[in-house]
Amino acid sequence: MAGLVLFIALMAFSILGRLYYVSIQLGPELVAAAREKVIQEREIPASRGNIYSADGQLLATSMPVYELRWDAAVVDPERLNSDLAQTAKSLALLLPEKSVAEWSTYLRQQHSSKRRYALIAKNLSYSHYRKVAQTPLFAGSKFKSGLIAEERFTRLMPLGDLAERTIGYQRPDATAGLEASFHETLRGHNGKRWMQNLGGNQWKPMESSYTQDPSNGQDIITTLDSRMQDAAHRALLHTLKKYKADHGCVILMEVKTGKIRAMANLGRTPEDSVYRELRNYAVWEKTEPGSTFKVAALLIGLEDGVVDTADIINTSPGVYTIYGRNVNDSHKGGYGRISLGRALELSSNTGIVKALYAQYAKKPEAFIDRMYQLGLADRSGVQIKGESYPHIPKPGEKDWFGTTLPWMFFGYGVQSTPLQTLTFYNAIANEGEMVAPSLWEATRDRGTIIAQHETEVLHPAIASKDNLHQIQDLLEKVVIRGTAKNIYTDSLSMAGKTGTCQLNYWDPANMGYQASFAGYFPADNPQYSCIVVINRPMRSMGFYANIVAAPVFRDLAMAVYRMTPEITSPADGYWGDGLLQAHSNGERLQKQRTEAALRALENGQLPDLKGWPVSEAIALLESHGYTVKLRGNGRVKKASKQNKTVELDLG
Amino acid sequence: MGVKVSKKRLKQSGNAVKEVLRGSFIGHPVIIRNLPFALYVTVLSLVAIWSAHRAESRVREISKKVVLLNELESEYLEAKSNLMKMGTESSVRQRSQALGLVPSHRAPARISPASDE
Numbered sequence: 001m002a003g004l005v006l007f008i009a010l011m012a013f014s015i016l017g018r019l020y021y022v023s024i025q026l027g028p029e030l031v032a033a034a035r036e037k038v039i040q041e042r043e044i045p046a047s048r049g050n051i052y053s054a055d056g057q058l059l060a061t062s063m064p065v066y067e068l069r070w071d072a073a074v075v076d077p078e079r080l081n082s083d084l085a086q087t088a089k090s091l092a093l094l095l096p097e098k099s100v101a102e103w104s105t106y107l108r109q110q111h112s113s114k115r116r117y118a119l120i121a122k123n124l125s126y127s128h129y130r131k132v133a134q135t136p137l138f139a140g141s142k143f144k145s146g147l148i149a150e151e152r153f154t155r156l157m158p159l160g161d162l163a164e165r166t167i168g169y170q171r172p173d174a175t176a177g178l179e180a181s182f183h184e185t186l187r188g189h190n191g192k193r194w195m196q197n198l199g200g201n202q203w204k205p206m207e208s209s210y211t212q213d214p215s216n217g218q219d220i221i222t223t224l225d226s227r228m229q230d231a232a233h234r235a236l237l238h239t240l241k242k243y244k245a246d247h248g249c250v251i252l253m254e255v256k257t258g259k260i261r262a263m264a265n266l267g268r269t270p271e272d273s274v275y276r277e278l279r280n281y282a283v284w285e286k287t288e289p290g291s292t293f294k295v296a297a298l299l300i301g302l303e304d305g306v307v308d309t310a311d312i313i314n315t316s317p318g319v320y321t322i323y324g325r326n327v328n329d330s331h332k333g334g335y336g337r338i339s340l341g342r343a344l345e346l347s348s349n350t351g352i353v354k355a356l357y358a359q360y361a362k363k364p365e366a367f368i369d370r371m372y373q374l375g376l377a378d379r380s381g382v383q384i385k386g387e388s389y390p391h392i393p394k395p396g397e398k399d400w401f402g403t404t405l406p407w408m409f410f411g412y413g414v415q416s417t418p419l420q421t422l423t424f425y426n427a428i429a430n431e432g433e434m435v436a437p438s439l440w441e442a443t444r445d446r447g448t449i450i451a452q453h454e455t456e457v458l459h460p461a462i463a464s465k466d467n468l469h470q471i472q473d474l475l476e477k478v479v480i481r482g483t484a485k486n487i488y489t490d491s492l493s494m495a496g497k498t499g500t501c502q503l504n505y506w507d508p509a510n511m512g513y514q515a516s517f518a519g520y521f522p523a524d525n526p527q528y529s530c531i532v533v534i535n536r537p538m539r540s541m542g543f544y545a546n547i548v549a550a551p552v553f554r555d556l557a558m559a560v561y562r563m564t565p566e567i568t569s570p571a572d573g574y575w576g577d578g579l580l581q582a583h584s585n586g587e588r589l590q591k592q593r594t595e596a597a598l599r600a601l602e603n604g605q606l607p608d609l610k611g612w613p614v615s616e617a618i619a620l621l622e623s624h625g626y627t628v629k630l631r632g633n634g635r636v637k638k639a640s641k642q643n644k645t646v647e648l649d650l651g
Numbered sequence: 652m653g654v655k656v657s658k659k660r661l662k663q664s665g666n667a668v669k670e671v672l673r674g675s676f677i678g679h680p681v682i683i684r685n686l687p688f689a690l691y692v693t694v695l696s697l698v699a700i701w702s703a704h705r706a707e708s709r710v711r712e713i714s715k716k717v718v719l720l721n722e723l724e725s726e727y728l729e730a731k732s733n734l735m736k737m738g739t740e741s742s743v744r745q746r747s748q749a750l751g752l753v754p755s756h757r758a759p760a761r762i763s764p765a766s767d768e
Contacts, residue, residue: 064724198710230740230741231741558756559754564758568761
């Protein structure tokens with residue numbers, strides 16, 4: 001008895017001792033540790049801003065995607081046996097990376113090895129994930145099916161591959177395009193807040209305020225126009241496929257402001273030879289421009305006053321030899337005696353070289369200096385990382401030979417990107433004012449525009465108006481009766497210059513062509529400038545710029561022309577008055593009808609809604625507290641009322 | 652002597668235990684006097700407990716709603732993306748080809764009457 005009492009007493013004392021030790025000795029440490037686990041200052045993630053097109057379409061946004069995992073250990077074998085066959089069949093349809101047999105084996109393997117976190121699929125969209133979650137094995141509560149869905153945010157481009165490369169991406173390992181250039185604006189800043197854990201990754205805010213307020217990213221509105229981008233993409237894709245070309249790009253720019261309305265880049269993927277937005281050729285790819293450069297060369301000659309478009313040159317016999325190398329015309333035998341202007345229209349190499357070489361052979365520096373003055377040595381400064389610098393050879397440097405200068409006149413030896421060439425052509429269209437191309441229209445914060453694009457002038461006047469007008473006239477004639485007369489149409493006036501250029505001419509095994517067309521439209525009042533560059537069309541199918549590149553220009557120009565409504569006023573006189581009369585009669589009737597309907601509703605009656613557009617009828621009825629039920633579609637045919645519910649028969 | 656004192660103390664503490672067990676201290680005037688305040692404090696603490704629970708259930712509710720929101724948003728974006736793709740001229744053009752329709756070659760004309768207001 002006494003022993004028992006003693007034992008109980010000892011127990012009690014040891015418990016008390018332990019209690020003392022734990023709460024007083026270890027206490028503060030444990031409390032601190034618990035606090036750290038349960039109470040934390042947590043990051044509140046900021047959401048990334050969206051990218052919009054100038055016409056308000058969503059180009060890039062953040063969207064949740066799902067990664068599916070499977071806790072095979074919770075699934076009982078009976079369920080597995082009964083559902084496996086059907087599930088494997090459905091999965092093979094939904095996730096075709098595994099066949100029916102493979103899915104069946106895979107799931108069984110995971111189950112028998114009791115895997116708790118087996119991968120099913122990654123990066124599924126919500127609807128895709130729901131479909132997987134409805135297969136027999138994965139349906140129902142996750143405690144029985146074992147399906148684990150983990151959510152993550154990714155960037156979605158709702159328009160698919162339209163302008164994909166221009167919009168770009170911002171990933172830890174790689175960045176490109178506007179997403180990268182405007183990362184700081186788009187990303188916003190994470191906030192911080194003290195939060196308490198409720199178990200199961202649920203966190204309760206401890207205070208009503210943040211220790212650091214989160215600020216969401218701002219939206220970027222680009223200058224791209226989704227319809228023009230679509231038209232450019234379509235025209236480019238069509239041509240690349242038709243001529244089995246390697247890659248190509250199209251840029252469409254607004255003449256007055258330099259806003260880029262479309263920028264399409266498509267290249268053939270090596271594996272499956274379909275065309276995708278792989279690289280931003282428009283900004284990055286620097287090549288010899290070929291004949292499109294002749295315009296710059298001629299403009300320099302005109303500015304220096306050393307040549308005149310009316311000068312007569314003998315282009316026969318179509319070959320002109322300098323330092324043992326031949327300048328050839330694409331037309332065998334040349335074009336005979338023609339004016340310098342006509343030589344540009346016909347893109348005669350010998351004509352241009354003969355006229356200019358006679359003037360500049362002794363003073364190449366004068367020509368090069370003018371190139372700098374025309375802004376041909378500068379980058380365009382567009383908001384995309386990785387723009388290449390143009391290359392201009394200099395007399396006295398080691399890549400300067402006797403043939404360098406004459407070959408430059410028709411676009412060899414110099415290098416520029418498509419966007420840089422377009423910037424120059426745009427300046428010609430813009431009466432000599434060179435504006436900076438821009439892809440950025442505005443920045444918007446919670447619906448309010450906080451910064452907006454202003455046209456930046458790179459060069460107020462690249463040449464005199466007189467000389468520009470001569471060049472403009474010649475560019476129009478290129479389309480009317482020159483190398484690009486095949487794209488002439490009387491519904492829209494266009495001006496531009498073709499450029500067929502040999503790539504890697506020093507290496508016969510790797511030789512190819514680049515077809516380009518740079519110009520603007522409408523020729524008499526330029527609104528848009530555009531460049532098309534097609535790289536390595538299949539030679540047997542055609543490689544001349546007028547056949548390969550110019551039609552893309554025309555298709556895009558026509559598409560843009562069709563998008564711009566002509567604004568006309570109604571005819572004067574009787575018919576004009578009649579139209580106005582009908583217009584105001586219609587408006588009056590509409591007003592009377594609405595007033596009558598409102599009066600009826602005030603009196604609790606159902607108004608005569610026959611012939612009303614559904615949306616108006618619904619708005620009217622709902623604003624008076626009715627519930628509306630619809631049957632069929634079209635306009636209102638019959639309306640019936642029961643208490644506060646109105647049924648509308650449509651048809 | 653010492654034993655005596657301890658006995659006395661024992662008796663006293665025994666009385667105290669008895670008292671507690673009997674619960675007569677509840678009737679102590681100080682307690683009676685402060686009873687409304689004690690009740691008030693009790694109600695307050697009940698409210699505090701209740702609101703803490705409510706806050707927790709709110710947090711759980713919110714996190715469920717956030718999942719739902721993300722799902723709906725994702726569904727909405729998918730639908731919107733499909734619609735946008737279907738709405739591009741390229742795909743309308745492709746689908747209308749079956750109907751024998753081709754895009755017009757002329758720009759549409761917008762007739763704007765001279766405003767009379």
